[in-house]
Amino acid sequence: MSGLEVGEPIAAYLPAFGGYSEVVAADTRFVRSLRNGAGEADLAEAAGLPCVFPxxxxxxxxxxxxxxxxxxxxxxxxxxxxxxxxxxxxxxxxxxxxxxxxxxxxxxxxxxxxxxxxxxxxxxxxxxxxxxxxxxxxxxxxxxxxxxxxxxxxxxxxxxxxxxxxxxxxxxxxxxxxxxxxxxxxxxxxxxxxDLARRAPERIGDYLGEALRLLAAGRIRPGVTRTLPLAEAAKAHHLLETGTGRGKILLSLT
Structure with missing residues (x-):
């Protein structure tokens, strides 16, 4: 994907993980802008999209x-x-x-x-x-x-x-x-x-873009049920591993 500007809000799928970092390098095929024909998707809500919606x-x-x-x-x-x-x-x-x-x-x-x-x-x-x-x-x-x-x-x-x-x-x-x-x-x-990320990465990017469009249009909800500080990452993993969580759990760097 091209046409992104410095400072533009984006969402990205990270096949090699690294989503807990403050700075990360991402393959542009997995990156999509939060700004689209339907408006601009909320940054916090968009954080719940890149893996589950594709x-x-x-x-x-x-x-x-x-x-x-x-x-x-x-x-x-x-x-x-x-x-x-x-x-x-x-x-x-x-x-x-x-x-x-x-x-x-x-x-x-x-x-x-x-x-x-x-x-x-x-x-x-x-x-x-x-x-x-x-x-x-x-x-x-x-x-x-x-x-x-x-x-x-x-x-x-x-x-x-x-x-x-x-x-x-x-x-x-x-x-x-x-x-x-x-x-x-x-x-x-x-x-x-x-496997899809290795052999057809552009499809993941396209699906992420479509999900961001639906989010900006108010057609879908990311399902974020809990936001925890990064220091409580272990707690988030415990919820996932024990099956006691619901929807999406986000970790916040702010």
């Missing part, structure tokens, strides 16, 4: 092939990517968006994001079948893995897609049966932003 775009559009009018199920619905994907799924034309969370305490937060239904992750298949009349959903986004991933295949509608993009549950490697995929008209796809 990831959400990728799992929905590229790996998930979401089409207008389809139904989506998002696991880890109250997390950073889940919060982003719920909003972007609507922007991309999804008909109904459902979510699952790991604890009862997270249901109100996830429900406020506009899900059509939020269920506890354990045992989610039965209530989902009830609200969809047994049809299931066209797309499942799964960062959890293990038994949840395996169970997610059973709730796919004909020609449904399951996108794996993480392993929060730290489960052993799970192998799907090609026979089951073939006989059930199901598809499994994968998304990894690290």
């Amino acid at each position: 990831t959400a775009f990728g799992v929905l559009k590229d790996a998930g092939r979401l089409r207008k009018g389809e139904d989506v199920l998002i696991h880890s619905a109250a997390g950073g990517v889940g919060s982003a994907a719920a909003q972007l799924a609507r922007e991309l034309g999804a008909a109904r968006v459902y979510g699952t969370v790991g604890s009862v305490e997270k249901i109100p937060y996830a429900a406020a994001l506009g899900y059509d239904g939020v269920f506890l992750r354990e045992g989610f298949a039965e209530p989902l079948a009830a609200v969809t009349g047994g049809r299931g959903v066209d797309l499942v986004l799964d960062p959890v893995g293990g038994p949840i991933r395996e169970q997610s295949l059973t709730v796919l509608a004909p020609f449904g897609r399951l996108v794996a993009y993480g392993d929060l549950g730290r489960h052993e490697q799970w192998t799907a049966s090609v026979w089951d995929l073939w006989k059930g008209n199901r598809t499994i796809a994968g998304f990894n932003i690290g």
Whole structure:
């Protein structure tokens, strides 16, 4: 990307990390201005976009092939990517968006994001079948893995897609049966932003730019639920590692 001026507010995806620094060198392919045709995105809110929103775009559009009018199920619905994907799924034309969370305490937060239904992750298949009349959903986004991933295949509608993009549950490697995929008209796809950064970096930059435009237009919220000083970085990591956080946690240098 070119045309940036000295002092211009920007957001950047950092594939090699380094986001805790006061000064950082960034590949211009991952950099986008906060100023766009919709206005100027708020700097603090924009800080919550660079990783999760390009990831959400990728799992929905590229790996998930979401089409207008389809139904989506998002696991880890109250997390950073889940919060982003719920909003972007609507922007991309999804008909109904459902979510699952790991604890009862997270249901109100996830429900406020506009899900059509939020269920506890354990045992989610039965209530989902009830609200969809047994049809299931066209797309499942799964960062959890293990038994949840395996169970997610059973709730796919004909020609449904399951996108794996993480392993929060730290489960052993799970192998799907090609026979089951073939006989059930199901598809499994994968998304990894690290691989995309190496082989198609411009796509991440484009998705970040689109997210900044939607933010400036008031169409999306970054989902920042907590801002901590840099000195409390360990606390932020503890919230993430224990799964007790919601949405995005920012570290402030000011």
